[in-house]
Amino acid sequence: MDEVRIRKLLGAFQEGELPLEDLVAALKQLPFKDLGYANLDLHREMRRGCAEVVYCEGKRPGQVGEIFGHLLEHHDNVLGTRARPEDHAEVLKRAPDAVWHAEARIIRVERRPLEAPPTEILVAAAGTSDLPVAEEAAVTAEFMGNRVGRLYDVGVAGIHRLLAHSERIASASVIIAVAGMEGALPSVIAGLARCPVVAVPTSVGYGASFGGVAALLAMLNSCASGVGVVNIDNGFGAATLASLINRR
Amino acid sequence: MDEVRIRKLLGAFQEGELPLEDLVAALKQLPFKDLGYANLDLHREMRRGCAEVVYCEGKRPGQVGEIFGHLLEHHDNVLGTRARPEDHAEVLKRAPDAVWHAEARIIRVERRPLEAPPTEILVAAAGTSDLPVAEEAAVTAEFMGNRVGRLYDVGVAGIHRLLAHSERIASASVIIAVAGMEGALPSVIAGLARCPVVAVPTSVGYGASFGGVAALLAMLNSCASGVGVVNIDNGFGAATLASLINRR
Amino acid sequence: MDEVRIRKLLGAFQEGELPLEDLVAALKQLPFKDLGYANLDLHREMRRGCAEVVYCEGKRPGQVGEIFGHLLEHHDNVLGTRARPEDHAEVLKRAPDAVWHAEARIIRVERRPLEAPPTEILVAAAGTSDLPVAEEAAVTAEFMGNRVGRLYDVGVAGIHRLLAHSERIASASVIIAVAGMEGALPSVIAGLARCPVVAVPTSVGYGASFGGVAALLAMLNSCASGVGVVNIDNGFGAATLASLINRR
C-alpha cells in the first residue's frame, strides 16, 4: 500500500535511518509507480460493477478457458463477450456454473450478483437481426447490476408497435436503442423519452449500409437531442455507458 | 415531318424520279436523323407535362433572361429552378407575368396551365431548413399539372406531429418525403402510407452529415419498402418522378 | 376488433357497469394499442399484394422451413428471397407446392394468385451477371400481382440492342432498370420512356466499382429525370415500389 510505504519512509527519515537526499530521491520516484493508481483500478472495478470482462473474438477456445480459470481465482464475476459455444465448453471445464447466452454470444459467471437500483435500463431493438447486439447489451447491463427491460422488433416502419410502449419509454432511466439499416430508432425514441438515449448502430443491412456506417451516420445526425452514440455493433460499450448512468 | 418525308421519297421513287440506289442511301440516313425521334421529344414534353425547364445555377442573370425570352417564343410554360432574385428581375423584363417563388427559388411562367388529375401529391418535410428543397418539389409538381398538398415540420423526433396527419398520408397518390440530418422521415411515412414514396435527402446538417450523405444512406437503407430515392437536394427530380406516377 | 371493443366499453358505461373514471383510463390506453393499427397492417398487406415475405439470408434452412410452415397457416401466399436450394428443400417438407426460382434465389408458395392489371412492368438488365437481381425483381413483381416483361443483356455499350426494343420501353407502365459497373442503363432508358424508372444498382464489377457504389452514384446523378433509386442489389425493393406504381 502506497501510503504505508510513504509512512515507512518518513519514519526511517525521522529515525535518522534514511538521509534527506535518499528520501527526496525516493519521493520523486513514487508518483507514477505506487501512489493512487491502485485506487484508480479499484475505482474502475467499482465503476463498471463487475470484476473483469473477456473479449473472446480472436482467441482460441483453450485460451478463453484458461483466462476464465485465471480470473476466477481473484474475482467472483467474469463475463466473456463475442464468444462461441466452443469457448463456453472450455470454460465449463473450469467453471461448471458458467451460463451460456446464445443470442448474446456471452459466457457469464456470476457468483456474487450486484444489487440493482430500482430504475430500469430499457433495451429497444429495431429488427430481429439486431437481436445479437441488443442481447449483448442487455445481458451485460444485467451483469453490471441493473434491471433491464427489453423492447424488440419496434422498427420505425411500423411506428405503432413502438408507440404502443410509449409509457415504458417515458418511464425508463436510460434507453439503449439498437438499429441497423437506416438507424432511425434512436431519433424517434429520444423524441418520446425523458431520459438519455444510448444509440448503437448495427452492421445489419447490405449494399449502401456499408457495414453499419449508414446507421452510424444517422444516429450522429439525430434531430432529437439527448443521444450519445457508440461504435457499430458495440452492445457491450452501450451497456457500460448505460450502467454508469443508471447506477449513479 | 419524318413520315411526310418518307412518303415523298417513295413517291419520287415510284414516279421514277429517284433511282433505287439513291433511295436506299437516303433511307439508310433517315433513322437517326429524322425518324421517330421528334416523336420521342414530343413524348418527353407530354410526359413531363411542361415545355421546358431552365437550371439557373451557374448562369448569369442576363443569360437566364435571354434563355427565358428564347423559350417563350415557342412554349407557353417555362420554369427556372435554383434561381436568384436577380435572375427573376431579368426575366421580368421579357415576361412581366413571371412569378417568383422565394422559398423554392423558382421562376415560373405559366400561360397555359395543365389540367390536374384529382389525386394529390403530398410533399412532407422534416424541418424548416428543408423547406427550400420541399418547395422546389411542390412548385415544380404544381407546374407539371398536379394537385399538391404540403405537410411541413413533421420530423421524426416529434412523431405525434406526423401521426396527426396519418389520414392524409394514407390517402395520398404519391408522397415526396424531404429530410436532412438522419433522413428517417421516408421510412416512417412509408410505414404509414399505401402509395409510393419518393425520398429526397437534403444537405441540411453539419459535421457527420457530410452534406446530405447521412440522409441519403438512411433513405437507401430504408427498412420500409416502396421507397425510391433521388439525389441530394433534388426537389425538381422528385417532382418529375412523382408527377409521372400521379399522372399515369 | 377495435371498434367492437370501444362499443363494448361504451355499452358497459351506458349500462352503469363501468364507472366514468375507468372508462376514461381505458380510452387513454386505446390509441396506440388497438385503434386503427390493425387496419394499417391490413393496408400493408393489401398494398404489397402479398401476405408475407421472408428474407432468408442469415437464417438456417431449418429456420426458413419453420417460418414458412408457420406463415402458411395464416396466409395463402408466401415468398422467400435470398434463399438457397437447402432452404427450398426444407420448405418442400411442409409445402410440396413451393416453387424454386434458381436464378432469382426465390422460394414461392402462391395458392391464391393476385389478379394483375393489364399494364406491364418491364425489367431491363444490362449484363448476364445482373440477372440474379433482375430475376429477384421480376419474380417478386409477378408474385405481387403484376404482368412482367423481361429485357435482358441490353447494356449501354451495345446501344442498338436496347434501341431495338424502344417500343416496349415506350409502352411500359413502369420500368425496373438493373445494372452494375458504370450503371448507365437507367439514364438511357429514362430518356426513351414515358413512365417512371426504378433504378437498381448491382454489386457486379470489381476494383473501383466498390461493390456497387459506382453504379449507385451514377443512378443518383442521372441526367434523365423520372428515376427513383433503391439500394444496391435490392431487386425485391424495386419490385415493391414498381408494384405500388403499377397497381395504383
Added chain:
Amino acid sequence: MDEVRIRKLLGAFQEGELPLEDLVAALKQLPFKDLGYANLDLHREMRRGCAEVVYCEGKRPGQVGEIFGHLLEHHDNVLGTRARPEDHAEVLKRAPDAVWHAEARIIRVERRPLEAPPTEILVAAAGTSDLPVAEEAAVTAEFMGNRVGRLYDVGVAGIHRLLAHSERIASASVIIAVAGMEGALPSVIAGLARCPVVAVPTSVGYGASFGGVAALLAMLNSCASGVGVVNIDNGFGAATLASLINRR
C-alpha cells in the same frame, strides 16, 4: 386539455346529446390529435430544463430577432446558438437583458434560472481552438440548470496538465470531453473517471483530419468504456445529453 374533452364527450353521450355513432367517430380521431401528445411536449420542456433553443446559423439577424421576440412572449428562458454579434444586436432591441457569450457564440435570455443540482458537469477541452465548441457546451449546460466546471488546454500531448486535475475528473458527475485533431482526450479521461463521458469531436485540424472525421472515429473507437459520442462540433447536443444525465 384532452382529458377534459373526453369527459365532455362522454357527458354529452350520457346526456343523450351525442349519438353513439358520433362518439365512436370522435374517439377514433382523438389519439393522434389530442390525447397525450401535449403532455409529451410538456415532458420535452421539463426534460431539457429550458423553454426553447434557436439555431441561428443560416438565419438572418432580423429573423433571429423576431424569433426571440415571439418566443419571449411565452417563455422566460431562450437560448440562441451558433449566433453572430449582429444577431445579438437584433435581439437586444427586443430583450435588453440578452447576454452575449462571444466564445460560445451564444445569445442567452434567462429570466427564471433553473435550480441546479449540487453535482458538477465538467467540460474538458484539448486545445484553445476547441474552445468555441467547449463553451457552447458549457454555457448551454448552465442554461439548462447545471453547475459547470471548465478544464481547458489539457491535450494528451502534455498529459501532466490533465493529470494535475485527476481529482476533479474523479469527482465529476458527467464529463464533456471536447477535442479535434486525433481526438484522444475522451479515452484518457474515461480511463481516469468514474462517470459517463460525452465525447465531442471538433473540426479543428487540417489535411487528414477531414473536418473532424479523424477525431470522430477515434472517439467511436475509444478503448475506454463509458463514452457516448455526439456529432462533430455539436457542443449543444453534448450539453443536452450531459444535462439529462446530471439532472436525473
Added chain:
Amino acid sequence: MDEVRIRKLLGAFQEGELPLEDLVAALKQLPFKDLGYANLDLHREMRRGCAEVVYCEGKRPGQVGEIFGHLLEHHDNVLGTRARPEDHAEVLKRAPDAVWHAEARIIRVERRPLEAPPTEILVAAAGTSDLPVAEEAAVTAEFMGNRVGRLYDVGVAGIHRLLAHSERIASASVIIAVAGMEGALPSVIAGLARCPVVAVPTSVGYGASFGGVAALLAMLNSCASGVGVVNIDNGFGAATLASLINRR
C-alpha cells in the same frame, strides 16, 4: 553537347593531357548530368507538339504575364490553361498576338503552328456545363497540331442526338468523351467507335456527384473496352494523350 564533351575528354586522354584516373572520375559524373537527358527533353517537346504550357491557376496575373514573356524568348508557341481574362490582359502587354479562348479559359500564342495529320480527334461532351472542360481539351489538341471535331450536347438521356452522329464517331482517330453527373457518355461512345476513347469526368453536378467522383467511377467501370480515363476536369491531359495517339 554531351557527345562533344565525351569526345573532347577522350581526345585529351589520348593526347596524354588527361590522366586515366581523372578521365575515369569524369566519366562517372557524366551519366546523370549530361548524357542523353537533354535529348529526353527534346523528345518531350517533340512528343507534346508544343513548346511549353503554363498552368495559370494559383498564379497572379502579373506572374502569368512574366512567365509568358520569359518563355516566348525561347519558344514560338506557348499555351496558358485555367486562365482568367486578367491573366490574358497581362500577357497581351508582352504578346499582342495572344488569343483568348473564353470558354476554354485558355491563352494561346501560336507563332509556328504544327502541321496536323489528316485524321481527326473528336471531342464529345454530354451537357452545356461540360463545355469548359471540353473546350480546354479541344483548343489544347489543336495547339498540339491536330484536327479537332466537336460534338456537343449529346448526353445519354437523349440518345438519338448522339446516334445521329454515329458515322463521325465511327470514323474518328481518337475520341475525347467529356461528361459529368453519371458519366455514361464514354461507355456508349466506345460501343459505337472503332478507335480509342479518352474519358474525362467533370465536376459538373451536385449532391452525390461528389465533385466528379460519380462520373470518374462510372468511367473506370465502363462495360465497353478501349477506354482510358484521366483526372476530373483534366481536359488538358486528355488532349495530350489523344494527341500522342493521333500523331503517332
Added chain:
Amino acid sequence: MDEVRIRKLLGAFQEGELPLEDLVAALKQLPFKDLGYANLDLHREMRRGCAEVVYCEGKRPGQVGEIFGHLLEHHDNVLGTRARPEDHAEVLKRAPDAVWHAEARIIRVERRPLEAPPTEILVAAAGTSDLPVAEEAAVTAEFMGNRVGRLYDVGVAGIHRLLAHSERIASASVIIAVAGMEGALPSVIAGLARCPVVAVPTSVGYGASFGGVAALLAMLNSCASGVGVVNIDNGFGAATLASLINRR
C-alpha cells in the same frame, strides 16, 4: 443483310405487292432492328482483333467449357480471362488445343492468329505481385495481334532497374504500366517515353492501399501527361486500349 432486306421491300413495293402504308410502317421499324448494327458488331470484332472473350470469374467450370464449345463453332479464336485450372480442364474436353497461361490465368484458343504490326506494346510491372495483372495484359495483347515486350520488377524504389531499359521505353509504340502500392510507375515511365501510357493500378498492397485505391488515385493524378488509366486489376482492358492504339 439489312440492305438486302430494304431492297427486297422496295422491290415488292415497286411490284405492287406491298401497299405504301405497309412499306412506311416497315421502314419505321427498320433502323434499330436491322440497319447497320450488324456492321457495328463486325466492327467490334475487327476492332478488338479477336472473336470473343469469356470472363470466367463467377462461372462454374462446366459453364466455361460449354461457352467455349459454343463459341468455337463460330469463331477461330476465343480467350478466357480470370480462369482457374479447373476451367481449363473443362475447355480441354472440347478444344484439345486450348493453352493455359498460369500466371495470366488465361485460357487461349487461337486457330487463326492475327498478323501483328511491327511496332511493340511494352508491358512494364513494378513488383512480382503485379505479374498476374501484367501477364493478363500481355497475353491478351498478343492474342489481339500485337508484338509484346515485357519489363518486369522495375518498381520506382530501385529506379536504376527501370532506367537500364530507357531505350526500350523510348522506342515502344504504347506502354502498359502496371503497379500496386503507391502506383508511381506510370508517372516515371511517362516522363521517359514518347508514346501513350496505359496505367493499370493493381490491388497489390495492404492497409491504406485500400485494395488498389491508393495506386488508382496516384495514376489519375500523374504529374506526367499522356497517361490514360483503367480500372484496378483490369489487365484485359489495358490490353484492349493498347491494341486499339498500336493497331491503328
Added chain:
Amino acid sequence: MDEVRIRKLLGAFQEGELPLEDLVAALKQLPFKDLGYANLDLHREMRRGCAEVVYCEGKRPGQVGEIFGHLLEHHDNVLGTRARPEDHAEVLKRAPDAVWHAEARIIRVERRPLEAPPTEILVAAAGTSDLPVAEEAAVTAEFMGNRVGRLYDVGVAGIHRLLAHSERIASASVIIAVAGMEGALPSVIAGLARCPVVAVPTSVGYGASFGGVAALLAMLNSCASGVGVVNIDNGFGAATLASLINRR
C-alpha cells in the same frame, strides 16, 4: 521549484512544525501538480530546439502580435507559422527584428540562434506549387538549429533532374520529401538514399487528388522502406521530426 518545496516540507516536518498526517496528505498531492513535470517541459523545449511556435491560422493579426509580444518576454526565439503579411506587420510593432519568409508564410524572431550539427537535412520538393510547404519545413528546420539543403522542382516525371543530385541525396542525414498530386517522390528518393525519409503530402492538385489524399496514400504505401509520413501540408511537423533525427 518542486524539489525545493519537498525539502521545505521535510524540513518543517523534521522541525516538528508539520504533523505527519499533513505531510502525507501534502505528498499525495504532489506528483501530478509539481513533481517532475516542469522537467518534462524543459525537455520539450530542449528537444525541439526552440522556445515557442505560434500557429497563426485562425487568429487575427492583433492577436498574433500580442502573443508574440508576450512570448518574447520569456523567450529569445519565437516562430509563427501559417502567417500572413498582416500578422507580420503587427509583430513588427513589438519586435522590429521579426523576419518575414514570404514563401514559407513564416514570421521568425531569432535572437539566440541554436548551434547546428555538421550534418544536413535535405528538403526536396516535386513541383513549384509544393514550395510553400517545402519552405515551411526548411525555415522551421533552420530555426530549430539545423543546416538545411534545398532540392526543388525534382518531380518524378523528369527523373533525370532528381538523379543529377544523387550524391547529395546519398550523403544527407535525413531527407524531407514534399510532393502533391501522385506523391511518388519519397519512394524514388528512399530508393536512392541511405538515411530516413520524412514524407510530406501536399494538397497540390485537383479532382481526384482530394486535397492531398492521393499523395498521402501513395506515401503510406511506399514500396521503399525507411519512410515516415506526416499530415497533409504539415511542413512544420516534418521539420520537427527531421530535427529530432538530425540533432540526436
Added chain:
Amino acid sequence: MDEVRIRKLLGAFQEGELPLEDLVAALKQLPFKDLGYANLDLHREMRRGCAEVVYCEGKRPGQVGEIFGHLLEHHDNVLGTRARPEDHAEVLKRAPDAVWHAEARIIRVERRPLEAPPTEILVAAAGTSDLPVAEEAAVTAEFMGNRVGRLYDVGVAGIHRLLAHSERIASASVIIAVAGMEGALPSVIAGLARCPVVAVPTSVGYGASFGGVAALLAMLNSCASGVGVVNIDNGFGAATLASLINRR
C-alpha cells in the same frame, strides 16, 4: 565491377584495339546499366543492416522454402515476415537453424549477427491484440542490429501503466508506438519523449475502426510533434525506419 570495365575499355582504346566511335557508343550505354548502381545496392544492404527480407504472404510454403534456400547461398542473414508455421517447416528443411517467432510471424536465419549500437529502440504497444505487429517490429529491429526494449499493454485508457515507464520513454533513442482502435498512444508518448516516434496503426478494432483507418488518421493528426507514420500493420516498415534512425 563498373570501374573495372571502364578501365578495360579505355585500355583497349589506348591500345588501338577499340575505335573511338565504338568507345563513345559503349560509354553512352554505361550509365544506367553498370555505373554506380551496384554501389547503390550495396548501400541498400548496408543501410538496412540485413541481407534480404522475404514477404511470405501470398506465397506457398514450398516457394518460401525455395527462396530461403536460394538466398542463403549468397547471404548470411535472411528474414521472412508474415509467415505461417508451414512456411517455417519448409525453410527448416534447408536451414535447420531457422528460428520461428510465433507472435511476430517471422522466420529468422541469422548466421552473422550485426553489432548493435548502445542506444535502444523502444517498442510500445497499446493492447494485447496489437502484439503481432509490435513483435514484427521488435524482431525485425533486432535482426537489423539494434537493441530493442518492449513496453506492452500500455493503452491510454490506463494512463498510469504508461507513466510508470516514463523514464524508459525519456531515455529511448527512437520509439515505435503501435496501436489500433483510437490510435492515441503515439500522441501521448511523443509528449513524454525526447526522441522521434514512429507510429504504427494496426487493424485491431471493429465497426468504425475501418480496418485501422481510425488509428491511422489519429496518428497523422497527432497534436504532438516528432511523429512519423507508416502504413497500417506495417511493423516491418516501422522497424526499418527506426533502425535507420538508431544506427546513424
